[in-house]
Amino acid sequence: MKKTLSIIALSMIGFGLVSCKKEENKEAGTTQETLSADSIQYDRKAHVPEAPATDAAVTSNQPLTTAALSENNFDFGKIKKGDKVEHIYEITNTGTNPLVISEVKPGCGCTAPDFTKDPILPGKKGKITLHFDSSNFDGNVQKYADVFVNVEKSPIKLTFTADIQP
Numbered sequence: 001m002k003k004t005l006s007i008i009a010l011s012m013i014g015f016g017l018v019s020c021k022k023e024e025n026k027e028a029g030t031t032q033e034t035l036s037a038d039s040i041q042y043d044r045k046a047h048v049p050e051a052p053a054t055d056a057a058v059t060s061n062q063p064l065t066t067a068a069l070s071e072n073n074f075d076f077g078k079i080k081k082g083d084k085v086e087h088i089y090e091i092t093n094t095g096t097n098p099l100v101i102s103e104v105k106p107g108c109g110c111t112a113p114d115f116t117k118d119p120i121l122p123g124k125k126g127k128i129t130l131h132f133d134s135s136n137f138d139g140n141v142q143k144y145a146d147v148f149v150n151v152e153k154s155p156i157k158l159t160f161t162a163d164i165q166p
Helices: 002-014 056-060
Strands: 018-025 030-040 067-069 073-080 084-093 101-106 111-115 125-133 139-149 156-165
Touching: 067 156, 073 084, 084 156, 101 111, 101 125, 111 139, 125 139, 125 156
Parallel strands: 073 156
Antiparallel strands: 018 030, 067 084, 084 125, 101 139, 111 125, 139 156
């Protein structure tokens, strides 16, 4: 019986079932991740490495520029549950190099983005549209999307709120 349990425990560890636990080193003021055998969880995707998060300006190899948004927050006000709404955020290239929107990452699956794919020339405008499906929500909600562009402080966070009525 002990041999069987040992084999099961070893196979669980071999399949990436040991989770990470963050521990703070109060003296050094740092956080360190360590493996914790007491928090074993099964994760089928554990063997598939995830690409590390990177700054879009660095990965796109585009020269930096500057940009201005018409707004970075929008309030839909009261909407009925199940309504699908959208809002267009306008972005202006205020710099001297082309503005490139490399990616728009919404905070959850209820929000879908569309955006200008072509480089936005200096002085010109582009659009970022966020589509929101309110089917799974009630009451006040606040959602966001991160816009990765070739500006110094990327990503830019766009937010919206809605009061979802039954």
